Amino acid sequence: MIWPILLLFLQLSIAHPFHPERSTPLPVIRQLCEFPNVTWIENIAVRSNGLLLVTLFTSPSLYQIDPFQANPVPTLVASFPSALGILGIAEIEKDVFAITKGNFSRFTGLVTPKSWSVWKADFRAQENTDTGGAVVVSKIADLPEAMFLNGATTVGGGEKGGIKFLLMADSILGVVWRLNLDTLQYDPVLNVTATQPTVPVAQGGFGVNGVHTRDGFLGM
Ligand SMILES: *[C@@H]1O[C@H](CO)[C@@H](O)[C@H](O)[C@H]1NC(C)=O
Ligand SMILES: *[C@@H]1O[C@H](CO)[C@@H](O)[C@H](O)[C@H]1NC(C)=O
Ligand SMILES: *[C@@H]1O[C@H](CO)[C@@H](O)[C@H](O)[C@H]1NC(C)=O
Numbered sequence: 001m002i003w004p005i006l007l008l009f010l011q012l013s014i015a016h017p018f019h020p021e022r023s024t025p026l027p028v029i030r031q032l033c034e035f036p037n038v039t040w041i042e043n044i045a046v047r048s049n050g051l052l053l054v055t056l057f058t059s060p061s062l063y064q065i066d067p068f069q070a071n072p073v074p075t076l077v078a079s080f081p082s083a084l085g086i087l088g089i090a091e092i093e094k095d096v097f098a099i100t101k102g103n104f105s106r107f108t109g110l111v112t113p114k115s116w117s118v119w120k121a122d123f124r125a126q127e128n129t130d131t132g133g134a135v136v137v138s139k140i141a142d143l144p145e146a147m148f149l150n151g152a153t154t155v156g157g158g159e160k161g162g163i164k165f166l167l168m169a170d171s172i173l174g175v176v177w178r179l180n181l182d183t184l185q186y187d188p189v190l191n192v193t194a195t196q197p198t199v200p201v202a203q204g205g206f207g208v209n210g211v212h213t214r215d216g217f218l219g220m
Helices: none
Strands: 009-013 029-034 039-048 051-056 060-067 074-080 085-093 096-102 119-121 138-140 150-156 164-170 175-180 186-190 212-214 218-219
Touching: 039 085, 060 085, 085 164, 096 150, 119 150, 150 212, 164 186
Parallel strands: 085 150
Antiparallel strands: 009 029, 039 051, 051 060, 051 085, 060 074, 085 096, 096 119, 119 138, 150 164, 164 175, 175 186, 212 218
16 A cells, blocks of 8 residues: 555554454554654565565665564665665565566656566575575566556465466556466456546546455455
8 A cells, every 4th residue: 555654563463363252352553663754665565484574665675574573673685676666565485575666756756657567576595594695686577568566466376276476556557467477478457447546647546556365356
């Protein structure tokens, strides 16, 4: 979701899942860390080890935060070349995250056509001390037709195998793009009233923003 936030909060405890009949305690909320002004945190992903990854819209930077620490310091784990910011993030294989990036100035509102692409941050090498444990950043595909690749999620694959797609909200074109991660072919898979901006983009309109899939459904 596009939202200018400076602070990052974490819901630490939720109702016990096995006793739904008990009264639901309120979640405990605490501030994990604070980024310097002006920072726009765009999206968040949770790694299988519980560490948080946040994408920054105000710089092409991916930060990792350890929510198990009392006062975690965000660590820059990956930087992406020639872009003003990164936006969507979705895990496409264990410890491999797809990330959307492009040029949109949050200060001028100008978007650069043909600047949008999907990249990959591979954390598997982190376990490999021989390589120094660096996160490997590489490009998956350019999407020159896209205008604002925002939230991202995956569909397909899993236990049954098959093709895994990356779905990406395009908030300016008002469509959801589908990228086949095997063939790297892509198309606008959803282009309906609900994905389009309600007012023209020139008047501040903004279409589909965050996307998530679950049990064969797409939430947006
Ligand atoms: C952050 O910086 C912006 C731009 O310089 C300024 O307008 C805003 O008041 C600042 N916010 C805080 C909380 O310091
Ligand atoms: C996007 O912005 C970066 C950083 O300013 C710049 O290096 C790059 O050339 C821009 N890309 C396009 C397609 O304009
Ligand atoms: C979405 O649908 C509209 C209306 O049919 C069309 O004009 C537009 O080109 C479509 N967008 C894309 C990216 O296909």
